[in-house]
Amino acid sequence: MTEPVKLIGAFGSPFVHRAEVALRLKGVAYELITEDLSNKSELLLRHNPVHHRVPVLLHGDKPICESLVILEYIDEAFDGPPLLPADPGERAEARFWAKFFAEKCLMSVWLALWTEGETRKLLMEDAKEHLVIVETQLKEKRFFGGAAIGLADIAGASVLSHWAGVLQEVAGITVMNDDEYPAIHRWMEDYNADEVVMECLPDREQLVSHFTAIRGKCITAGKSMLPNYLASK
Incomplete structure (x- = not known):
């Protein structure tokens, strides 16, 4: 069973x-x-x-x-299309980029959208440095693992492709400019266009409303509200 x-x-x-x-x-x-x-x-x-x-x-x-x-x-x-390559070296590379997204790139982008003043400025600079690295890696690739979505793509594009645009609108700032990062933009578009991905992307307008309400609480209450929402990982 x-x-x-x-x-x-x-x-x-x-x-x-x-x-x-x-x-x-x-x-x-x-x-x-x-x-x-x-x-x-x-x-x-x-x-x-x-x-x-x-x-x-x-x-x-x-x-x-x-x-x-x-x-x-x-x-x-579970059976089905692999998320990690069969080759040990390629698996290690995919895990490296997944960790890079989690610990470096996404955290600086995410936090830049939830902070103010000098802290935001420093985080945006940090975020852009990491985005340049991702841009370089994606110039010759459709996805990190090749032609199909893999673990590194899910780890990175899952946040950058749909959520970053929403949060930039809510925060009223631009961390990622499509013209500045064309390879990342193309990668995110390909990720979002996948039928499986589209099935579980939340409605954009609902996300905007959701994060607008949360951001208002964060600003009112100060930084103490931020870790409560980031009780996801």
């Missing part, structure tokens, strides 16, 4: 989107359980007792936490 697959997520989380894309690419049927991160459920607290963050993948009674860990688990646990 096939073990049921459930995904504990929250509306507007690009990290939950990562897990959804991976499951859909593999053709895995799953139930999405939507959390209210301001009032976390016992289900989330029980299955992610360390960080209390989404996403959490439940495969039968086995919980898997953190989006990049979930991506690798999905790749190994």
Whole structure:
């Protein structure tokens, strides 16, 4: 008997989107359980007792936490198109870029959109340095792994392609200019145009409304509000 697959997520989380894309690419049927991160459920607290963050993948009674860990688990646990290459060196390279997106590029872009003043200026400079590196890597490629979406693409394009544009509109600033980063722009367009990706992209106008409300709370309450929303990874 096939073990049921459930995904504990929250509306507007690009990290939950990562897990959804991976499951859909593999053709895995799953139930999405939507959390209210301001009032976390016992289900989330029980299955992610360390960080209390989404996403959490439940495969039968086995919980898997953190989006990049979930991506690798999905790749190994389910049949379907591989997210990682077969060659060990290419797998290592894909993991490197996934980590780069998580720890360098996305964090500086993300935080630049949620801060003000000198802090924002420094983060934007940092973000642009990392975006130049990504631009260089993508000049001769459709996706990081070649012709098909892979782990590194899900890790990076999942946030940059849909969410960054929304957050730039909400924040009233431009971190990523399409003319400045044409290879990244083409990569993001190809990612968003994929049928599987489109199936689980949240409505843009709903995202704008969602983040506008959250940004207002962040500005009113100060930085203390930021980690609460970033209870996703």
